[in-house]
Amino acid sequence: MKQTISVVLNLCLGLFIASGAVSFVDDSLRLLWGLHLLTVISGIVSGIAFLSGVLVYILMGLTPVIPKRVFLPVTLFYAAGFLASFPALIFGGGDWVRRGLELDWVISLCQVVFGLGIFYWLRGEWKFRWALVPDKFLGRRNFSWLNLSVFALVNIFVALPAVIIYFIFCAALAVSHFTDGFLTVRPGGLTSHVKQYARSDGKQIELVPMAHVGDAGFYRKLSESFPTNSIVLMEGVSDEKNLLTNGISYKRMARSLGLSEQVEEFKPQAELVRADVDVDQFSTNTINLLNFAMLFHAKGVNVGTLLTLALYTPPANFEDQLFDDLLNKRNQHLLGMLRTELPKSDLIIVPWGAGHMPEIAKGIEKEGFHLTGSKDYTVIRF
Numbered sequence: 001m002k003q004t005i006s007v008v009l010n011l012c013l014g015l016f017i018a019s020g021a022v023s024f025v026d027d028s029l030r031l032l033w034g035l036h037l038l039t040v041i042s043g044i045v046s047g048i049a050f051l052s053g054v055l056v057y058i059l060m061g062l063t064p065v066i067p068k069r070v071f072l073p074v075t076l077f078y079a080a081g082f083l084a085s086f087p088a089l090i091f092g093g094g095d096w097v098r099r100g101l102e103l104d105w106v107i108s109l110c111q112v113v114f115g116l117g118i119f120y121w122l123r124g125e126w127k128f129r130w131a132l133v134p135d136k137f138l139g140r141r142n143f144s145w146l147n148l149s150v151f152a153l154v155n156i157f158v159a160l161p162a163v164i165i166y167f168i169f170c171a172a173l174a175v176s177h178f179t180d181g182f183l184t185v186r187p188g189g190l191t192s193h194v195k196q197y198a199r200s201d202g203k204q205i206e207l208v209p210m211a212h213v214g215d216a217g218f219y220r221k222l223s224e225s226f227p228t229n230s231i232v233l234m235e236g237v238s239d240e241k242n243l244l245t246n247g248i249s250y251k252r253m254a255r256s257l258g259l260s261e262q263v264e265e266f267k268p269q270a271e272l273v274r275a276d277v278d279v280d281q282f283s284t285n286t287i288n289l290l291n292f293a294m295l296f297h298a299k300g301v302n303v304g305t306l307l308t309l310a311l312y313t314p315p316a317n318f319e320d321q322l323f324d325d326l327l328n329k330r331n332q333h334l335l336g337m338l339r340t341e342l343p344k345s346d347l348i349i350v351p352w353g354a355g356h357m358p359e360i361a362k363g364i365e366k367e368g369f370h371l372t373g374s375k376d377y378t379v380i381r382f
Contacts, residue, residue, distance in 0.1 A: 179358065192376070197361075226349055
């Protein structure tokens with residue numbers, strides 16, 4: 001048993017160093033010259049190295065033979081690199097693919113340096129030879145109930161809750177960052193921050209960050225808060241040429257989450273003006289993606305939709321066109337509608353998706369509006 005575990009540990013450490021080195025070279029080639037010469041090899045080696053790390057981590061709970069001071073840092077390095085990617089991608093900005101590649105380059109470099117450091121600590125020299133992990137570092141007992149019990153308790157009551165809390169924290173960071181503070185996640189629920197803007201000529205604009213599904217009370221309170229003499233610029237992409245194979249509906253999602261759909265509950269008693277674009281202004285790739293996404297909302301998750309998902313391949317590098325269609329083009333159209341409707345009323349209300357709010361806010365600030373206040377509404381109660 002000890003000899004078998006020794007082989008596993010040596011392979012784990014060797015693959016840890018090798019996968020970091022191959023990944024570092026591959027990332028360097030891709031970042032500097034756009035070459036993918038080692039991408040497949042890097043993926044294979046990294047996958048095998050990760051699986052060996054998982055195996056060693058499990059074995060640590062089963063047998064005290066494995067030196068935890070050596071292999072606990074090695075196995076946890078994979079988890080740390082994965083968890084570190086979330087805040088890096090949230091605040092990295094720009095091209096997410098490139099930011100992810102740059103982050104992987106840094107992690108790979110750290111992995112090589114860390115692995116070589118452990119190797120030198122174990123061997124006391126730089127001569128590479130089998131075995132990488134000398135037998136003197138291995139424990140003496142093959143099994144211990146105390147070791148297994150402590151391992152299980154730490155994972156269940158410490159590691160798992162910590163990871164869950166971390167993911168919730170990252171989700172809250174992402175929501176606040178990508179909506180520029182118009183939406184925030186709080187312990188009580190998802191909160192919408194309705195912001196009021198005013199201009200020196202007395203004109204006022206309210207930006208109301210919305211969600212397609214939420215608590216019915218959220219939509220009703222908002223509807224009741226809109227003055228009857230205001231103009232409400234409504235969001236909602238039209239499809240006059242029937243380019244969408246499945247209508248845009250979130251009814252299935254709302255029902256499965258025990259929530260309400262915006263179109264069913266949000267009925268403000270004011271002058272409503274449609275201020276969105278038509279689908280025919282989107283690129284073909286964006287329309288195809290909308291049809292693909294709405295397939296799940298229309299038919300749910302089943303064998304057919306999962307098979308469609310498995311076979312779907314988005315066009316290369318079409319993210320810029322997608323964001324231009326779904327955000328920029330619609331935001332610019334809305335800002336044009338704002339200029340048209342402002343002479344007709346002293347108060348314009350914009351209840352649009354939270355993702356639109358940062359650009360819309362910057363647009364009206366350029367028109368001379370400044371923030372004067374805000375009101376909070378709970379979109380979804382936890």
